[in-house]
Amino acid sequence: MEIKNFDNSLVVSGVECLDLDLTLDCGQAFRWEKQEDGSYSGVAGGYFLNIAKENGNLIFNNTSMEAFEGFWINYFDLNRDYKAICRTLKEDELLSSTIDEYYGIRILNQEPWEALCSFVISQQNNIKRIKLIISRLCRAYGEDLGGGNYTFPSAERLAELSVADFEAIGAGYRAKYLEKLAKDVASGNIDLSKIKSLSLEEARKALLDIYGVGIKVANCALLFGFGFLSAFPVDVWMKRVMEYYPNGLPECFTGIEGIAQQYLFHWARNNLK
């Protein structure tokens, strides 16, 4: 990976296996919007970013080296060798063709609080409407970054809200989960900062104790927000995929089950009824 600083943009070359469409619009993150020129704009970690891909290089527009090194390099998991990971996963027959077709999916390292909230909202919901609800949440309670961009609101800010406030942004029956979650995290009753250091099983158990968090939401939060690449979320789409693995997950998934899962999830949504 090589980074060059041009004016107010960073040009990053040498990053393999990062397709913006597949990674930013595949149901793991809900705050990226595709622009007319094919680039993506979004907010994460308190930063606004427009990112494009030109001639195989990644263009981080209006981004400082400080923000890149301090946040985005980890967010996009740029130090992990996805090329080697894909080579391993292709030992599985279904993934072999799937990775050929959809090469370039990465697992983003999202912030724990945002990921947990987002996937509580995601339950029994579709991706378009999840994005709609989260967009309303950020616009109403996030920090204004200008240009119509807002940060994901903190637990402290959301702890000030009532159930009715969450219902007003369209959260539906999940409003009561969000209301309690925000207050518990803000008060320290739930400590998200310690979860990353736990084992997968202990971390999962801790998340399952949260009101409104079941096995699916817990695994999504673990994979997308807490860095557990072994977490393997199974939703209605993945239940259909699991018929292809009647004897359990193949050996080559070990340790990177979550990356395998994201390819299979994408394949299912495009190929299964």
Added chain:
DNA sequence: GTCCAGGCATGCA
């Protein structure tokens, strides 16, 4: 109008 979505809590057997 009906059906469905990155499910969960609850009650009951």
Added chain:
DNA sequence: TGCATGCATGGA
């Protein structure tokens, strides 16, 4: 332990 049910809402 497992299964049935209710739950909000917007798009197809």
